[in-house]
Amino acid sequence: MATETLTLGKAINRGLRRALEHDPKVVIMGEDVGKLGGVFRITDGLQKDFGENRVIDTPLAESGIIGTAVGLSIRGYRPICEIQFDGFVYPAYDQIVSQVAKMHYRSQGKVRVPMVIRIPFGGGIGAVEHHSESPEAYFAHTAGLKVVACSSPQDAYTMIQQAVASDDPIVFLEPKRRYHEKGQVDLDAPLGDAYPLHAARVVRPGRDATLLAYGPMVRTAMEAASAAEEDGRDLEVIDLRTLSPLDLGPVYESVKRTGRCVVVHEAPGNLGLGSEIAARITEECFYSLEAPVLRVTGFDTPYPAARLEEDYLPNLDRVLDGVDRTFGW
Amino acid sequence: MAKGDPAGTARGRRATPRSARSGGKSPGTDLVQLLTPEGDRIDKVTWSDGTEYSVDFTDEEYRGLYRDLVLVRRLDAEATALQRQGELGIWASLLGQEAAQVGSGRALRPQDMAFPTYREHGVLYCRGIDPIMPLGLFRGVDLGGWDPNEFKFNMYTIVIGAQTLHATGYAMGVNMDGRTGTDDGEAVIAYFGDGASAQGDVNEAFIWSAVFNAPVVFFCQNNQYAISEPLERQTRIPLYQRAAGFGFPGVRVDGNDVLATYAVTRAALDNARHGQGPTLIEAYTYRMGAHTTTDDPTRYRIASEVEAWQAKDPIARVKAFLTRQGIADDAFLAEVEEQAKQEALRLRERVLEMPDPEPLTLFDNVFPNGSPEVDAQREFTARYLDSFEGSVH
Numbered sequence: 001m002a003t004e005t006l007t008l009g010k011a012i013n014r015g016l017r018r019a020l021e022h023d024p025k026v027v028i029m030g031e032d033v034g035k036l037g038g039v040f041r042i043t044d045g046l047q048k049d050f051g052e053n054r055v056i057d058t059p060l061a062e063s064g065i066i067g068t069a070v071g072l073s074i075r076g077y078r079p080i081c082e083i084q085f086d087g088f089v090y091p092a093y094d095q096i097v098s099q100v101a102k103m104h105y106r107s108q109g110k111v112r113v114p115m116v117i118r119i120p121f122g123g124g125i126g127a128v129e130h131h132s133e134s135p136e137a138y139f140a141h142t143a144g145l146k147v148v149a150c151s152s153p154q155d156a157y158t159m160i161q162q163a164v165a166s167d168d169p170i171v172f173l174e175p176k177r178r179y180h181e182k183g184q185v186d187l188d189a190p191l192g193d194a195y196p197l198h199a200a201r202v203v204r205p206g207r208d209a210t211l212l213a214y215g216p217m218v219r220t221a222m223e224a225a226s227a228a229e230e231d232g233r234d235l236e237v238i239d240l241r242t243l244s245p246l247d248l249g250p251v252y253e254s255v256k257r258t259g260r261c262v263v264v265h266e267a268p269g270n271l272g273l274g275s276e277i278a279a280r281i282t283e284e285c286f287y288s289l290e291a292p293v294l295r296v297t298g299f300d301t302p303y304p305a306a307r308l309e310e311d312y313l314p315n316l317d318r319v320l321d322g323v324d325r326t327f328g329w
Numbered sequence: 330m331a332k333g334d335p336a337g338t339a340r341g342r343r344a345t346p347r348s349a350r351s352g353g354k355s356p357g358t359d360l361v362q363l364l365t366p367e368g369d370r371i372d373k374v375t376w377s378d379g380t381e382y383s384v385d386f387t388d389e390e391y392r393g394l395y396r397d398l399v400l401v402r403r404l405d406a407e408a409t410a411l412q413r414q415g416e417l418g419i420w421a422s423l424l425g426q427e428a429a430q431v432g433s434g435r436a437l438r439p440q441d442m443a444f445p446t447y448r449e450h451g452v453l454y455c456r457g458i459d460p461i462m463p464l465g466l467f468r469g470v471d472l473g474g475w476d477p478n479e480f481k482f483n484m485y486t487i488v489i490g491a492q493t494l495h496a497t498g499y500a501m502g503v504n505m506d507g508r509t510g511t512d513d514g515e516a517v518i519a520y521f522g523d524g525a526s527a528q529g530d531v532n533e534a535f536i537w538s539a540v541f542n543a544p545v546v547f548f549c550q551n552n553q554y555a556i557s558e559p560l561e562r563q564t565r566i567p568l569y570q571r572a573a574g575f576g577f578p579g580v581r582v583d584g585n586d587v588l589a590t591y592a593v594t595r596a597a598l599d600n601a602r603h604g605q606g607p608t609l610i611e612a613y614t615y616r617m618g619a620h621t622t623t624d625d626p627t628r629y630r631i632a633s634e635v636e637a638w639q640a641k642d643p644i645a646r647v648k649a650f651l652t653r654q655g656i657a658d659d660a661f662l663a664e665v666e667e668q669a670k671q672e673a674l675r676l677r678e679r680v681l682e683m684p685d686p687e688p689l690t691l692f693d694n695v696f697p698n699g700s701p702e703v704d705a706q707r708e709f710t711a712r713y714l715d716s717f718e719g720s721v722h
Contacts, residue, residue: 064494067495067498070498074483074495104697168696
């Protein structure tokens with residue numbers, strides 16, 4: 001078993017490489033993905049090895065990246081589009097929600113657009129505005145799109161390959177503040193044996209309350225669980241991984257045991273993923289709940305200036321405060 | 330007259346294009362025309378870049394084009410009538426644009442791929458698709474029923490201009506597949522209107538197609554109005570001239586001249602299939618009816634303008650030419666009329682018989698790989714429908 005220690009960013013790079021090797025119809029397209037290797041270097045070295053027709057530096061226009069990828073998909077290609085930063089995806093919004101998401105449905109199944117739209121998302125890197133947003137709810141709200149978020153190098157490596165292999169159009173969210181965090185990655189495991197793409201996973205078992213997170217907040221939730229241990233609380237942490245469709249089976253099971261649930265995400269709370277999750281848990285686990293499902297989220301403000309982002313983002317203290325509140329009910 | 334627009338776009342004051350007045354070979358023009366509104370043939374037209382446009386049809390082919398024009402107009406009229414009678418929710422009529430659509434549609438080869446808007450019923454007809462198909466969309470029983478891959482004619486696109494990027498991406502794929510550079514190479518055509526020329530997507534498609542040398546023809550039917558907005562609200566230069574700024578050829582053709590639209594489109598498609606990249610065609614035409622059956626064009630345009638364009642009718646001029654040349658006699662014209670009438674009647678009968686879709690098909694084809702959430706909603710809905718007495722679902 002070829003296991004290596006890789007950063008999350010490098011793990012995606014290796015996953016993309018395998019996808020390009022595996023299927024000649026896979027192409028990567030976006031701004032700066034070629035010679036530069038992407039602004040985060042996620043596509044580093046791929047154009048050099050696969051050529052300009054497989055790793056395509058495009059003009060600077062997001063709608064054009066997604067719209068031409070639709071045409072390439074209709075032609076039989078499997079494009080992987082890179083959007084440089086979360087806040088830059090909005091110029092492509094129409095193409096994603098009106099075109100990509102609906103092609104299969106509108107054509108009564110005759111047209112497929114097996115695209116992956118990679119978006120480095122979330123804050124915590126001290127960037128200027130439009131570089132730290134969490135747009136997942138916009139896409140999760142759109143039928144016809146699947147939305148996933150990776151949180152560990154191993155998941156990043158396998159999930160990107162699974163996303164490329166899927167015939168569904170997938171918005172693939174990468175936690176940019178975790179790009180440099182390292183973990184063990186099994187590079188040779190067959191994709192067929194990998195944990196399913198659209199499945200949540202318990203990443204820390206516990207008895208007393210359930211913490212739900214995805215993407216960059218999984219690590220924060222894990223840190224909170226470790227800290228809560230010192231208070232004698234045994235928290236279960238679930239990495240949602242799939243945001244649309246939600247895989248709430250493991251969540252219901254967990255909450256029915258623990259009776260308490262706190263959902264954590266960076267995106268604003270109002271109509272965010274946490275709202276939907278809280279409603280669904282209430283429907284399914286009503287008689288098991290010891291407290292309402294609580295949310296610890298970003299605020300309903302525009303993403304603030306970098307010197308304020310530590311106040312905006314859910315951090316260890318805010319998550320622990322949410323845990324305290326659920327036990328205080 | 331709008332500044333810099335030689336054909337004249339000012340409302341009610343459109344001048345007759347210079348080429349319309351000339352007979353025989355034109356030494357250079359700003360509008361390619363091969364058949365005048367009076368039905369006079371122009372053998373050959375030289376565009377300002379030196380390209381020569383001409384057609385050489387057999388009598389049978391001329392008659393075929395006439396038949397297409399009449400049928401397409403008649404079917405469109407039937408659809409408009411069906412809407413007025415409450416059988417269609419809405420209809421986007423092509424009245425006045427038959428020549429632009431039949432000319433360009435007949436210029437396509439079987440291997441070429443088309444990306445339409447929602448008004449290309451004439452091109453759809455030329456691609457061999459059952460004319461009932463778009464009526465399902467406008468009746469609300471489906472979202473477009475044909476197979477885009479089988480007919481090489483993509484789904485209608487309602488969002489303005491979005492399909493020009495799809496066409497460009499598809500054309501990039503044609504390049505990547507090595508399917509250009511020969512006589513049997515593939516080309517792609519993207520249809521859009523004058524209003525779409527203002528959209529970001531269309532401009533991005535121009536940029537993409539230029540830098541990737543994509544084999545795509547942008548076929549803009551300038552019908553003078555984007556719903557109620559006149560051309561002056563979209564541009565201050567003739568639309569075909571936009572192409573120069575993106576680095577590829579632009580040409581303006583009389584969109585009411587089926588011969589010229591055929592010649593210009595065929596040449597542009599051939600250039601594309603031979604690896605010479607994109608072309609912008611501005612088919613200068615006029616939407617004789619409303620944008621759709623929901624608007625009232627008398628609120629935004631004057632009768633004299635409509636009358637001026639009636640004199641340039643795309644079918645009347647072909648009829649005059651065919652009759653004068655002895656290519657078509659009264660018997661032929663009557664036979665075409667009768668065929669159009671019968672096909673329209675058949676279309677009407679079939680529309681009235683179109684069944685509403687089964688409720689549970691609502692959940693079909695959301696994803697190729699399905700979704701547990703959608704599946705659960707389908708099951709819930711099935712149980713709900715079953716709960717009604719006498720339900721067959």
